[in-house]
Amino acid sequence: MTASPPPLRLLHTSDWHLGQELHGLSREGEHRAFLEWLLATLDTEQVDALLITGDVFDSQNPPVAAQALFYEFLARAKRARPDLDVVVIGGNHDSAARLEAPNALLRPLDVHVVGSLPKEPERLLVPLTDRSGRLRAVVAAIPFLRLADLPVPTPGEDVEDTLVWGVRTVHERVFAAARARCAEFGGLPLIATGHCYMVGTALSELSERRILGGNQHALPVDLFPADCTYVALGHLHKPQAVGGRETVRYAGSPFPLSVTEKDYPHQAVLVEISAEGPAAVRALPIPRTVDYLRVPRTGAAAPEPVLAELRALDVAEAPARDLRPYLEVVVRLDRPSPSLRHEVEQALEGKPVRLCRLAVEYATPEAGGPAAAETPDLAGLHPEEVFERAWARLYPDEPPEETHLAAFRELLESLDGDAPAASAPATEPVA
Ligand SMILES: [Mn+2]
Structure with a gap:
């Protein structure tokens, strides 16, 4: 009988927003400090795989300095830990195409970038290996899903919510492929990612957008099936577990991206995956470098x-x-x-x-x-704040959430599409 190998160690981090400015002030110093901390942590925590769950960059067209920072980080991380697997998904702030552009160079380094949903679900499956090169888990690297990614029910079909139905249909295809891959290698643990807004979470206002259809379209947690050993989520900047499931988590942003986010600690999540049993999850607080x-x-x-x-x-x-x-x-x-x-x-x-x-x-x-x-x-x-202030000049009450605010967000998302040159339809919620 052989001793079981030590747990696979994942580090989950999210929503870096490289290139972001706070009221016109550069965050580069904070990003540099965070990336130094991350490099040191990959080493001290003996991390096998790094999961970055979207909003790597703050905008579709990030400044050159922000892109340089990202690739310098990847190069240093791989030089320090050649066996490290890196999985990156696109968020609603990222340009999926830009994120995937260097893939020909990154793939051979075990840096897997999934910017947008591929046609074949197999293409977003990423194998994770430990230091001995042994296959230990499979990641279903689901990126931020744009409306155009979602199938629509056939007319006449009885569907309560077409958006949730669309996401569920995509997830079912992905998880079927992922389970098949896990089974192929003797029942490997399944890990999933997502960049989305889930039901039963605390939204930190202003710097996260309510994505995929607005507030009333927060997604139910059962979109991630119970056989996922860990679900690494991005989008919400406040770290938290979702729907009472300790292994379905938002890592949160590495530091406050707006003043409204300054009153809670920021973190990355260390996840230990064994062949059997639930994942062990531990928060790693990220030091605050700016007061x-x-x-x-x-x-x-x-x-x-x-x-x-x-x-x-x-x-x-x-x-x-x-x-x-x-x-x-x-x-x-x-x-x-x-x-x-x-x-x-x-x-x-x-x-x-x-x-x-x-x-x-x-x-x-x-x-x-x-x-x-x-x-x-x-x-x-934030545009929503402008809307609320304009509203306040005309009406005594706050704008009704269900109707006016929802309509405003829908309008905002439709305006905030890809650059005209990109192939994506203008209705995509991307910023
Ligand atoms: Mn974000």
């Missing part, structure tokens, strides 16, 4: 106390300019103040902080008026 400051700490305050607090701000210099703390300032005004931004910047002169947001609250709704000089910084607002 988020707010003046005042909560709520809003009048200009004078805010400016006094800013002048008194005592912050140690960071190791690099792009690791300086972010600062959010919230001022309450009785009337518009055209000089406010200048005064705030003056109060901060020479201080090693990065003003990421200057928000103004008016004591009364009328005080701001249509001629308010301190207009919000549109670039720093």
Whole structure:
């Protein structure tokens, strides 16, 4: 009788959003620090396979520096751990074609990139091997599914929700192929990925889009069958298990991508897979390299106390300019103040902080008026926030979720398609 081999060790991470900016400020320093941590962790945790579950890049057309960072990371990871398998899926922010473009070079290095759903489900199956080269598991590397990927029921067929039906149909084909592959090699554990919004999760607002049809179309967790040993999910930036299943998890983003994400710890997930029994799951906290400051700490305050607090701000210099703390300032005004931004910047002169947001609250709704000089910084607002603010000018209540917000999101997704040159239809939810 031979001793069973040590567990296969997977590291699940997601939603890097390389190239992202926070209100116009570069995140490159934070991404570099995270990737250094990840390289060290691959080594200390003796990782056999790295799963990156989508939104590698923040945009369809990421800056050159962001692409260089990604490929430098892959090269260093493979140099340090030549046996490492890497599985990357496309997210809703990624250009599937761009992500897959270097595949001819990456495949021989055991870096498997699945940007979009292939025609044959076998093509998204990735074998994972351990350090002795032994085949240990199969990954069904399901990427973000675009509406165009989904089959539609034949007219007259009784289907409750065509979108869920479409995803389920795709999943059934994929899992049939995956189970066949697992069985071929004597019953290997099956691992699945996804980049989607599942029912029964906490959505962190603003920087994740409700993808695939909006909020009412969150997907049920049973789309991932119970014989999946582990399901590695991307899209939600807050790490969490789904629907009470500890082995169906969002790894979350490596650090807060919007100010709304600053109040919870970020992590990667270490998963140990044995031939038998459930996967053992352990969260690995990712160190926070940049602080988020707010003046005042909560709520809003009048200009004078805010400016006094800013002048008194005592912050140690960071190791690099792009690791300086972010600062959010919230001022309450009785009337518009055209000089406010200048005064705030003056109060901060020479201080090693990065003003990421200057928000103004008016004591009364009328005080701001249509001629308010301190207009919000549109670039720093999520489109949905703009919609809500526009709504608030006209109506006393919040926009109804089911009808107006849902319609707005649908419209937004339809506008945010691939670049015109790409072959994808304009209705795809991609940003
Ligand atoms: Mn994301």
